Amino acid sequence: MPAVRFYWVDVFADVPLTGNPLSLVVDADALTDEEMRSIAREFNQSETTFLVAPSAAGADYRLRSFTAAGVEVLGAGHNAMGAWIWLAGSGALAAERQQFAQQIGEDVLPVWIERPGAGRPRVTMRQAAPRFLHTIDRTAEFAAALGLHAISLSDQPGEVVSTGAEHLLLAVKSRQDVDRAAPDAARLRALLADVGAEGCYLFTTEGGEDHADAYARFFNPTVGIVEDPATGTAAGPLAALLIRNSYAADGSVLILQGHAMGRPSLLTVSVDSEHVDLSGSGLVIGEGVMQL
DSSP, X not given: OOOXXXXXXXXXXXXXXXXXEEEEEOSOTTOOHHHHHHHHHHHTSSOEEEEEXXXXXXXXXXXXXXXXXXXXXXXXXXXXXXXXXXXXXXXXXXXXXXXXXXXXXXXXXXXXEEOOTTSOOEEEEEEOOOEEEEEOSOHHHHHHHTTOOGGGBOSSOOEEEESSSEEEEEEBSOHHHHHHOOOOHHHHHHHHHHHTOSEEEEEXXXXXXXXXXXXXXXXXXXXXXXEESOOHHHHHHHHHHHHHTTSXXXXXXXXXXXXXXXXXXXXXXXXXXXXXXXXXOEEEEEEEEEOO
């Protein structure tokens, strides 16, 4: 196996050591699936992304992402955002172009790069159209699995929604309730499997000085993620749900996540009748070579 070049990207971050850290391996075409899984286990991050040549017509890059547990994940979240942050700053992208296309799984989705003067590039990625799959009537069981009392839950039913990955969106009354959650991973994993969801996005629409529309935490024991500080594949479904239910009216939703982990992250999502677009920036804070 050749030497493997990698970068460390803090995604949805304004300063280093905040946001969601992503390990990114570039020029990964020579790696086998098992080697990618082994490298992801070595980095031990929520996800490690590998840049490979596209197999679909019209795509500029194909992205493959694996959790530390070796599970390949689909959907355009921080795993893809971090790759494009690096690409935009590396000189790999033609400066005169603003729109590109990424292949994730079999989907080819557009990506836009803004380069504001000397500032950091800003990336906007289109997710799949929202699918509102079903509501759940087992909220008390989920509350218990999350270490919460049922009284903490809002009157809004839990709902499984997807813009590329199926996640359960579960509302509670206050930010304090969000912070209080202490999940039982095994119990939560079993319940999520029963309702056909990958992860659980616990959120509240209680306001704060940050003016965020929602305050959230994400738990995904299904793929080995205890907690994730910034989750684009859950922020897209949540924004679509809030727009549909008139909790946010102008088509733009600001979500604060990661506060309880000491890695506050702001995710911006724009929603119209057909499209969900996730926007953010970040910083490349490290690089190296794995000698294998």
